[in-house]
Amino acid sequence: RHHGRSRGHHAVGQVAHRLQDDGLIDYVNMSYGDYYALHHQVGGMDVPTGFQIPHTAPPVADIKLPRLLNGRFRTLEEVEQVLRAGEADLVSLVRAHIADPDIVAKSAAGHPEQVRPCIACNQGCIGRVATFGRGGCVVNTAAGDETMLAERLIRKASRARRILIVGGGPAGMEAGRIAATAGHQVTLVEAMPSLGGLTNLYRTAPRMGTIGDIATWLEDEVYRLGVEVRLSTYMSAQDIVAEGADTVILAIGAEFEAPLRQTQFPAQDIPVEPGANIISAIDLFSDRRADRGKSALIVDEIGHYEAVACAEELLEQGLAVTFITRHKMFAPQIDITLRTQSALERLYAKGDFTLHVGTRLIAARQGKADIAPNFGSKVQTIDTDTVVWVGIRAGQAELAEELQAHGIQPICIGDMLAARNLQTAIREGHLAVRSLPTGASEAQPLRATA
Secondary structure, three states: OOOOHHHHHHHHHHHHHHHHOOOOOOEEOOOOOOOOOHHHHHOOOOOOOOOOOHHHHHOOOOOOOEEEOOOOOOOHHHHHHHHHHOOOOOOOHHHHHHHHOOOOHHOOOHHHHHHHOOOOOOOOHHHHHHHHOOOOOOOOOOOOHHHHHOOHHEOOOOOOOOEEEEEEHHHHHHHHHHHOOOEEEEEEEEEOOOOOOHHHHHHHOOOOOOHHHHHHHHHHHHHOOOOOEEEEOOOOHHHHHOOOOEEEEEOOOOOOOOOOOOOOOOOOOEEEEEEEOOEEEHHHHOOOOOOOOOOOEEEOOOOOOHHHHHHHHHHOOOEEEEEEEOOOOOOHHHHOOOOHHHHHHHHHHHHOOEEEEOOEEEEOOOEEEEEEEEOOOEEEEEEEEEEEEEEOOOOOOOOOOOOOOOOOEEEOHHHHOOOOOOHHHHHHHHHHHHOOOOOOOOOOOOOOOO
């Protein structure tokens, strides 16, 4: 359990010393959290590196046996700081090894920047084990499927293809990384001035900074592997045809604006009266200086972390926040990742936060909104200067259809098929290239890189 107070520290220390003195243990493994507070055991991206150390190190500070501690460590440099401070003799890095099994080899070889970072989302590891019974990883597509997808199994193509990738978000960058690893001639084109896609926006949201770590790593790897990158370059169908690439991969993302349509009740229009202020999550984080008023209503159609980040952002700005969702529970898409519990703790502690599950938006007016239970008729009117609509965005098929009319069959990946999540985007970018033929059976598998 979480022994944050000195009395708890004393009790834990007494037990550890008795076990040590009686010769019953060979080392001490300290952590906190329990089955009633699992989110404290495996901290997500909302907690800092080493978050357990202030509580777990003091009770065993004078233990003579090896002390093993943990706390969301991602790099050997972070671990080294704890070891040098004498707070532990061993430090556990489980998720970090799932994200990159070569973390030690790469670091020892003098290339820690090549270590693929764990972003502590808990989605691919804990979430996949709990739902599919086997491990995985958002940033490492091969995790859990190493017999088929380990990167050492990638074969160098006997004939390098000219691969054009349009879209430089996580899906496009992962496709570019794998294509370059396989020896193809890769051009990655991005309409914005920088790579990263929506991670450039959401990495600025409260408690979401580490989502940008994987985008930064992918960008570094793309350049390191020699991919030709063109930024601030919009490509029409005619531009793509003119490139004459052997393979075209589209990763242009979903539509920016989600339709004002509730999934649970698609036939019901939402009346929006003059003066009502309805924005998207993208609007919210794109313009942090805008006056959002004194109160806000968040309508969560998705059930992932996007709406949670919006609520935390507005609470930190001092607004009263009402959070409604069509789902039967709060943020069900991330509940299995142990991130909803800590999110609710923060949201209720930050200010005036009200949660309504199984609830829909009836109408939006200037300074007011009407909400009601999904299957009830009792309407409640609440104060809201801003409505944040976190809806399901549509994919974009027009560019692919134009290319097909020109005789090009593009490979479509990521949110342009349908807006989903980071794990799907990276996985589709990875598999899109792994599915390409190598050209000859004599092509050699790559050696594991240090």
